[in-house]
Amino acid sequence: MTSLDGAEVAKHNSRKSCWIVLDSKVYDITSFLSKHPGGAATLLKQAGSDATTEFKKYHPLDYVNDLPPEAHLGAIDPNTLGQLIKPKEQQDKPVGEASSDNELPHLSMCVSCPDFEKAAKTVMPRKSFIYVSTSANTGASLATNLDDWTRINFRPRVMRNVGDVDMSRSIFGHKAPYPFYISPMGTMGAIHAAGEPEMIKGAVRKGAHMVVSTASTKTTEQIMQSFVDEQKRLKDSSPTRLFFQYYMPVDRQKAIELMRIVKKAGYKGLWITVDTPVLGKRTQDRVLQAEEALAVGIEEDSTADWEAGGENAFAPAMGGRVVSGQLSPHTTWEDLSWIRKEWDGPLVLKGIQCAEDAKLAMQYGCDGILLSNHGGRQLHTAPSALMTLLEIRTYCPEIIGKLEIFLDGGLRDGSDVLKALCLGATAVGVGRPYLYALAAYGAQGVERVTDVLSEELATGMRLLGISSLDQARPDMVNATRLLNEMWRPDTVSLKSRL
Numbered sequence: 047m048t049s050l051d052g053a054e055v056a057k058h059n060s061r062k063s064c065w066i067v068l069d070s071k072v073y074d075i076t077s078f079l080s081k082h083p084g085g086a087a088t089l090l091k092q093a094g095s096d097a098t099t100e101f102k103k104y105h106p107l108d109y110v111n112d113l114p115p116e117a118h119l120g121a122i123d124p125n126t127l128g129q130l131i132k133p134k135e136q137q138d139k140p141v142g143e144a145s146s147d148n149e150l151p152h153l154s155m156c157v158s159c160p161d162f163e164k165a166a167k168t169v170m171p172r173k174s175f176i177y178v179s180t181s182a183n184t185g186a187s188l189a190t191n192l193d194d195w196t197r198i199n200f201r202p203r204v205m206r207n208v209g210d211v212d213m214s215r216s217i218f219g220h221k222a223p224y225p226f227y228i229s230p231m232g233t234m235g236a237i238h239a240a241g242e243p244e245m246i247k248g249a250v251r252k253g254a255h256m257v258v259s260t261a262s263t264k265t266t267e268q269i270m271q272s273f274v275d276e277q278k279r280l281k282d283s284s285p286t287r288l289f290f291q292y293y294m295p296v297d298r299q300k301a302i303e304l305m306r307i308v309k310k311a312g313y314k315g316l317w318i319t320v321d322t323p324v325l326g327k328r329t330q331d332r333v334l335q336a337e338e339a340l341a342v343g344i345e346e347d348s349t350a351d352w353e354a355g356g357e358n359a360f361a362p363a364m365g366g367r368v369v370s371g372q373l374s375p376h377t378t379w380e381d382l383s384w385i386r387k388e389w390d391g392p393l394v395l396k397g398i399q400c401a402e403d404a405k406l407a408m409q410y411g412c413d414g415i416l417l418s419n420h421g422g423r424q425l426h427t428a429p430s431a432l433m434t435l436l437e438i439r440t441y442c443p444e445i446i447g448k449l450e451i452f453l454d455g456g457l458r459d460g461s462d463v464l465k466a467l468c469l470g471a472t473a474v475g476v477g478r479p480y481l482y483a484l485a486a487y488g489a490q491g492v493e494r495v496t497d498v499l500s501e502e503l504a505t506g507m508r509l510l511g512i513s514s515l516d517q518a519r520p521d522m523v524n525a526t527r528l529l530n531e532m533w534r535p536d537t538v539s540l541k542s543r544l
């Protein structure tokens with residue numbers, strides 16, 4: 047095979063001719079620049095250099111096979127690696143603003159969820175921090191998610207023997223010590239060098255359940271293997287189970303194939319994300335993309351190949367790009383019938399945002415619904431999960447008890463968890479706090495978030511006057527403020543609308 051030297055590769059460092067090294071092989075990616083779903087600027091920053099480390103943060107290595115065979119030019123001569131261009135490092139510095147904020151606090155200083163975000167700021171490259179923190183449009187949906195938890199108050203009972211508390215809950219028969227789980231989040235390789243397996247290590251050690259994202263950095267099988275390995279280390283003693291979040295590929299064959307992989311790997315349930323027919327406007331991502339493009343001397347136009355395929359629009363996140371071939375805007379409720387034939391395990395719809403759709407999910411035979419607005423990253427001014435739960439309680443209460451009901455979005459305290467459970471939730475998902483903790487402290491941080499939330503929950507239960515989650519009831523919270531703002535039908539008969 048041809049061997050190329052570093053000095054030669056380094057010459058191809060422009061939009062006109064762009065070569066990179068991946069895993070000791072040289073690739074000409076000039077014609078791929080405009081097709082790359084992560085944008086041309088991301089690649090151009092690596093032009094003429096060894097891009098392996100950066101590449102591995104975002105993709106499984108076998109993604110290189112997506113390049114045409116003629117793009118592979120040969121092997122790099124290992125003695126000439128020093129002649130390659132050093133990748134540009136702009137914007138890779140942590141985001142921490144004030145100088146006193148720039149030191150990573152000792153883990154013990156993280157005593158509540160927002161502390162993990164502050165800690166993460168001291169270590170996360172700006173790009174990764176924006177990926178996690180970004181939200182849709184003006185950020186109103188995210189703000190609502192956070193606010194609504196504080197707009198419900200408890201109605202505590204006293205003198206009820208709360209010496210011991212039992213916080214355990216089951217998700218589809220799988221009992222865990224907590225009623226909260228780790229929400230599915232993509233591209234963990236951009237958060238921690240070890241990616242999803244590091245998150246799983248923390249989850250398994252604490253016995254918390256986790257939902258794994260389709261848009262993960264590692265493959266579905268690799269992630270399950272890391273779970274199995276960690277369980278082995280603990281002699282299979284952890285109650286943790288993995289569920290799978292499914293972004294349905296547009297191509298039916300691929301969709302079925304992915305489901306079979308998930309089933310074979312042993313995931314315990316399928317969470318189909320339905321709030322992402324297209325990607326929401328991730329404002330901070332847009333700013334960053336524009337900056338990156340300007341920094342490498344190009345202005346990315348909105349008609350690049352990777353953006354043109356609005357039909358099949360979905361981007362897992364990082365750059366907020368459109369990725370063709372994933373989640374179709376054409377998906378309908380009827381698709382659930384063939385999905386049901388392929389998937390006989392528990393099926394949850396992730397991203398239900400009103401009572402009507404909750405009811406449909408039940409009619410179409412789903413086992414669970416996840417009330418979510420995707421962490422405020424999709425529809426501008428979407429309802430919080432809590433508001434949707436109140437709608438369900440008001441307009442189709444028959445669902446509660448029949449389906450497992452999950453909520454996520456803005457949960458930052460164990461007492462938020464408790465409020466959701468009082469109102470009928472089976473369990474809740476926690477997203478960003480776990481990612482920030484992973485970025486700052488790896489698996490130990492993941493364990494710590496779990497401890498922080500469970501301690502807050504245990505204290506909340508005692509102060510509310512319950513010793514088991516089965517005792518959590520709707521009359522233990524005052525949701526009047528939110529109920530006053532809840533949607534009311536503008537027609538005479540609500541029944542005809544549902």
Ligand code: HEM
Nearest residue numbers: 083084088097100101104109112233362363364365366369
């Ligand atoms: C050369 C072969 C490459 C191929 C075939 C490729 C392919 C892809 C694909 C299919 C995506 C869509 C997201 C996904 O499915 O995960 C993507 C996104 C991305 N890629 Fe690449 N890529 C390549 C090289 C690179 C390199 C060298 C880098 C970094 C230096 C990079 C950085 C990114 C980023 C940041 C995203 C956005 C991730 C997201 O939105 O979640 N890629 N790439």
Ligand SMILES: Cc1cc2nc3c(=O)[nH]c(=O)nc-3n(C[C@H](O)[C@H](O)[C@H](O)COP(=O)(O)O)c2cc1C
Nearest residue numbers: 178229230231232259319420421455456476477478
């Ligand atoms: C960085 C990031 C990546 C995410 N990736 C996915 C994903 O791949 N699939 C998905 O269904 N939801 C994804 N979500 C949404 C989460 O599953 C969850 O709905 C949301 O984060 C909960 O809100 P919280 O972060 O305020 O706790 C992502 C959220 C974040 C913050």
